[in-house]
Amino acid sequence: MGNILKKLFGQAFPAEGMAAPGEVVPASGSPEAVLQGIKGMLLPVTTAYRIQYSKNGATPKGVFWSNADNVRKRFEILCRVFDPEDIARGEASIIDLGCGYGALYDYLKAHPVMHGGEYRGYDICESLLDACKTRIKDPRASFYLNMHATRPADYSIVSGTFNLKMDANEADWLTYTQISLKALWAQTDKAMAFNMLDIADAAPMDGLYYADPQVFEAFCRGNLSDNVTLVSGYELPDFTIYVRR
Ligand SMILES: C[S@@+](CC[C@H](N)C(=O)[O-])C[C@H]1O[C@@H](n2cnc3c(N)ncnc32)[C@H](O)[C@@H]1O
Structure with a gap:
């Protein structure tokens, strides 16, 4: 783990500092503040999304997804989190x-x-947020340039957000995703659902982050809630985790 990330992780999870992935960590610290310190690591990611969107527009390809059917399948699975x-x-x-x-x-x-x-x-890429604001005129919807949620809600959903890591180091990315999930959980009143690319994928690509579902299941159980469900093997290269209060 890089030194800066090591320090930030210690700030987010003060009692454990260098806790191993999945290890039980008390819910203390201020992950939102810590995330601000990680912004620089996400700059190449933001740039990649901006370029991809400029070439492909408001389409699945514009955010590096392969096709609309798979995007819909992911949403169907994630939205099973609703009570x-x-x-x-x-x-x-x-x-x-x-x-x-x-x-x-x-x-x-x-x-x-x-x-x-x-x-x-919420998104870190301004041009994608502009697309949302231009396309969506619904008083029920609002959009924010931020890498973490700033107000609580009943549910939080994360689809594909942690997939593209560019050149970031694997250990740093693992730390960042866990800090981000912890910050999101703090703003989630009822339940959260997120997906990640599965490390079991037979054809991994450079620049993407492949996560171990067991590590993330243990992380959620150890740090967020006892009520955790892992779903995998649904014919997409990712897994989904539901965390409920
Ligand atoms: C693969 S795209 C998926 C977009 C959308 N969830 C979907 O399924 O169509 C990932 C998105 O997450 C955004 N993103 C990446 N890291 C982020 C972070 N830490 N906070 C907020 N947005 C982030 C990217 O800019 C990009 O728009």
Whole structure:
């Protein structure tokens, strides 16, 4: 782990400092503040998304996804996190961390959970956020240039946000993703769902981050909640984790 990340990790998880991935860490520290210190590591990622979007526009390819069917499948799986009671009431607030051009909003806009609900998209790439703001004129939706959610919501969803790491070191990326998840959990009142590329993928590509599902399951169980469900083997190269309060 790089020295700066080591220091930041110690700040985010003060009692453990250099805790191993998946190790139990008390919920203390200020991950939001720590994330500000990691901004520099994300600059090449932001640039890559800006260029990809400028070439491909508000399409799955514009955020490095291969096709719309798979994006939809991911959303279907992630959105199983909603509590049936909230679907019946239709009043949930939802954070989308790494909203891209707003594809999850497109999926959710007619979903019963959103009838009287609220959707908040966060992203680090300004041109993608501009695309959201230009395309989406719905008083239930709002968009923010930020790498962490700034207000609490009932649910948080993360799709593909941690996939592109560019040249970042593996250990640093692992640390960053865990700090980010911890910060997001602190803003999540009911449940969170996130996906990551699975380390079991037979055809890994340079610049992408492949995570070990067991490590992340243990991390969530040890640091966020006892109520954790891992879903994998659904014919996409990733896995999904639900964390509920
Ligand atoms: C693979 S794209 C997926 C976009 C969207 N979730 C979807 O499924 O269509 C990942 C997005 O996450 C954004 N992103 C990456 N790291 C982020 C972070 N730490 N905070 C907020 N957004 C981030 C990128 O700019 C990009 O728009």
